[in-house]
Amino acid sequence: MTKHFFARQHLNQLFNVLMDSGYQVVGPTVKDGAIVFTELARVEQLPWGWQEVAKPGHYHLTPSRKNLCFAWNTGPQALKPWLFKPEQPLWQAEQTEQGLCFRQAPAKVTPIAVVGLRGCDLAALKLQDQHFIHGPYPDPYYQAQREQLFIIAVNCAQSAETCFCVSTGDGPAATHSFDLLLDELEDGYLIGVGSEQGQAVFQQLTLGQQATIDQLDIAQQQLADASQQQRHMPDEHSLLKLTENLEHPQWQDVADRCLACGNCTLVCPTCFCSKQESTSDIKLQQAEQVRLWDSCFSEQHGYIAGKLFRPEIRHRYRQWLLHKLANWQQQYGRSGCVGCGRCISWCPVGIDLVAEAQTLLEGSPHESAHR
Amino acid sequence: MPPSKLAIAIHKLTSCSGCQLALLNQGIGLLDLLEQVEIKHFIEAGINHFTAEVDIAFVEGSVSTSEDLERVQHIRQRSKLVVSIGACATSGGIQALRNLSDENWLQAVYAKPEFVSSLQHSTGIAEHIKVDFELWGCPITVSQLNHFIQQLLLGSKPKPSGEKLCMDCKRQQQVCVLVTQQAPCLGPVVRTGCGAICPTFGRACYGCFGPSEQPNCDSLANRFAGLGLMPIEIAQRFAAIHSHSPPFKDQYQRWQTIHVREVE
Numbered sequence: 001m002t003k004h005f006f007a008r009q010h011l012n013q014l015f016n017v018l019m020d021s022g023y024q025v026v027g028p029t030v031k032d033g034a035i036v037f038t039e040l041a042r043v044e045q046l047p048w049g050w051q052e053v054a055k056p057g058h059y060h061l062t063p064s065r066k067n068l069c070f071a072w073n074t075g076p077q078a079l080k081p082w083l084f085k086p087e088q089p090l091w092q093a094e095q096t097e098q099g100l101c102f103r104q105a106p107a108k109v110t111p112i113a114v115v116g117l118r119g120c121d122l123a124a125l126k127l128q129d130q131h132f133i134h135g136p137y138p139d140p141y142y143q144a145q146r147e148q149l150f151i152i153a154v155n156c157a158q159s160a161e162t163c164f165c166v167s168t169g170d171g172p173a174a175t176h177s178f179d180l181l182l183d184e185l186e187d188g189y190l191i192g193v194g195s196e197q198g199q200a201v202f203q204q205l206t207l208g209q210q211a212t213i214d215q216l217d218i219a220q221q222q223l224a225d226a227s228q229q230q231r232h233m234p235d236e237h238s239l240l241k242l243t244e245n246l247e248h249p250q251w252q253d254v255a256d257r258c259l260a261c262g263n264c265t266l267v268c269p270t271c272f273c274s275k276q277e278s279t280s281d282i283k284l285q286q287a288e289q290v291r292l293w294d295s296c297f298s299e300q301h302g303y304i305a306g307k308l309f310r311p312e313i314r315h316r317y318r319q320w321l322l323h324k325l326a327n328w329q330q331q332y333g334r335s336g337c338v339g340c341g342r343c344i345s346w347c348p349v350g351i352d353l354v355a356e357a358q359t360l361l362e363g364s365p366h367e368s369a370h371r
Numbered sequence: 372m373p374p375s376k377l378a379i380a381i382h383k384l385t386s387c388s389g390c391q392l393a394l395l396n397q398g399i400g401l402l403d404l405l406e407q408v409e410i411k412h413f414i415e416a417g418i419n420h421f422t423a424e425v426d427i428a429f430v431e432g433s434v435s436t437s438e439d440l441e442r443v444q445h446i447r448q449r450s451k452l453v454v455s456i457g458a459c460a461t462s463g464g465i466q467a468l469r470n471l472s473d474e475n476w477l478q479a480v481y482a483k484p485e486f487v488s489s490l491q492h493s494t495g496i497a498e499h500i501k502v503d504f505e506l507w508g509c510p511i512t513v514s515q516l517n518h519f520i521q522q523l524l525l526g527s528k529p530k531p532s533g534e535k536l537c538m539d540c541k542r543q544q545q546v547c548v549l550v551t552q553q554a555p556c557l558g559p560v561v562r563t564g565c566g567a568i569c570p571t572f573g574r575a576c577y578g579c580f581g582p583s584e585q586p587n588c589d590s591l592a593n594r595f596a597g598l599g600l601m602p603i604e605i606a607q608r609f610a611a612i613h614s615h616s617p618p619f620k621d622q623y624q625r626w627q628t629i630h631v632r633e634v635e
């Protein structure tokens with residue numbers, strides 16, 4: 001990919017071109033002590049000079065060494081809530097003189113340009129596309145917003161302590177699904193084009209020159225630095241063996257700690273479960289059906305035909321871990337984990353998915369037979 | 372459509388009267404509600420007919436005095452459905468803190484304790500009569516109450532929900548205060564209903580809506596200890612609003628007996 005360089009002070013030109021092309025710019029900012037994706041009007045709102053310290057059950061921001069705007073890795077959410085909304089009205093019904101009248105809730109979409117997505121986020125996007133668009137029941141709400149999406153990805157120049165995308169093969173480089181790609185250098189940005197849409201925006205930028213060999217080397221070195229990660233998810237083949245350990249004592253061990261609070265699933269960029277609720281006005285003239293984010297940790301999620309199929313916390317943790325790491329492989333052709341580490345840092349009691357998977361595999365009867 | 376309006380009564384035992392306000396606070400919506408229900412008894416709104424027979428009796432307040440006990444039994448006899456509303460009626464309320472006291476606190480608080488006549492314990496009404504449905508919260512909300520009535524009007528069985536507050540907190544995309552501030556948030560063991568008000572304002576959940584489904588209080592309390600809370604602070608955290616509900620009471624008892632001595 002050919003890359004161009006532009007100086008830091010020209011970043012706002014990219015914002016201006018995007019806005020002039022009709023996009024609402026969405027990107028990272030500092031809010032309530034975390035990196036949060038929100039609508040942005042100016043580049044000044046980006047998280048200049050901040051990076052995160054993420055550990056199991058812990059997240060805080062700390063000043064970064066240099067005044068960069070992408071020196072962080074993740075926040076609690078990135079793209080997921082913009083496409084798969086936490087609350088999505090599905091239909092409304094109204095009592096009329098002719099009887100009940102049903103209306104499908106319209107998809108409320110605007111063209112959005114999302115700045116700052118990482119390799120892991122894009123891998124998650126691909127999985128969500130597979131589920132919401134290419135599955136047997138395409139979701140019109142997701143699809144409508146997905147078609148109006150412009151992506152400016154960023155190559156990671158560092159990893160947080162919780163990142164393990166190298167072991168899942170999804171980072172730290174962004175390699176697909178973007179329109180434009182940035183590398184953040186000390187004095188400016190390298191920019192590369194990933195699509196026709198991206199090319200159209202790129203052409204309107206009046207700045208920049210072809211990147212020098214030195215600049216390209218620095219970008220390569222940054223990626224190499226980001227690849228030094230502390231956590232490593234076992235490979236997909238090994239993960240399949242998790243399903244042979246359904247009665248492993250570790251399931252109870254983790255259930256003693258797990259709150260079944262669902263935080264891991266709701267911050268996970270690939271999780272897609274939902275439930276539906278109906279409401280009506282007190283006069284019973286109007287009703288609405290709403291789809292809400294749900295989780296396999298909720299009691300009602302496993303309630304089928306009068307029976308709770310996952311009555312205990314150990315069953316639910318087992319469902320989450322086995323589905324994500326093993327059964328997704330049959331369903332979507334790969335593990336459902338892209339190595340972003342969100343479920344580790346946002347778990348209130350600091351349960352570490354990677355450590356749990358490793359422990360469960362260590363005790364595997366299958367493994368020990370080979371020893 | 373039901374053939375006639377639902378007859379309802381709103382009763383009060385020992386309580387602050389805040390939950391009854393959920394009916395009055397809906398402003399213009401109250402007129403819509405009155406098209407569906409007929410209020411037979413509601414002293415706060417000036418309707419006093421305690422002995423009326425009703426389809427639904429909403430009961431606010433805990434059983435705290437012998438009069439409360441007598442009244443709640445009368446209520447049961449005259450009502451098809453009894454619904455407890457609020458922390459007091461569901462789990463004894465804040466006044467149930469006295470259940471945890473073994474000293475003679477009456478002497479400590481009142482100049483003339485002999486004038487105070489109350490039962491030894493403050494309890495939720497389900498410990499005394501059959502309760503058909505519980506609306507948790509301190510106080511309950513307008514939408515919670517109306518949603519319950521709508522379900523009955525539509526002829527469906529009201530659906531209980533014990534969903535954990537974290538679910539609602541995350542749907543609203545609030546940043547977790549436990550993870551970012553090490554604040555002792557009760558959200559993972561508390562039911563939804565409030566709209567995650569406290570995390571929205573950067574505060575840890577106090578537990579107004581009571582224990583959720585499958586509350587793993589042992590683990591959360593251990594986490595609080597790991598965050599540096601003293602045992603007595605953990606005990607008080609769980610005892611704040613629903614101290615008489617079994618899962619929270621267990622934690623109170625577990626932690627309040629652990630004494631910390633300073634090392635010389």
Ligand code: SF4
Nearest residue numbers: 268337338340341343
């Ligand atoms: S399972 Fe955890 S680390 Fe993997 S993608 Fe989901 S949140 Fe990220």
Ligand code: SF4
Nearest residue numbers: 119120156163165171
């Ligand atoms: S998991 Fe990888 S791609 Fe995602 S933020 Fe961390 S280093 Fe970047």
Ligand code: SF4
Nearest residue numbers: 258259261262264347
């Ligand atoms: S693993 Fe952690 S975040 Fe997930 S449900 Fe259990 S306690 Fe909650």
Ligand code: SF4
Nearest residue numbers: 537540547548556558
């Ligand atoms: S702030 Fe409290 S309620 Fe919200 S996710 Fe964190 S622990 Fe749960």
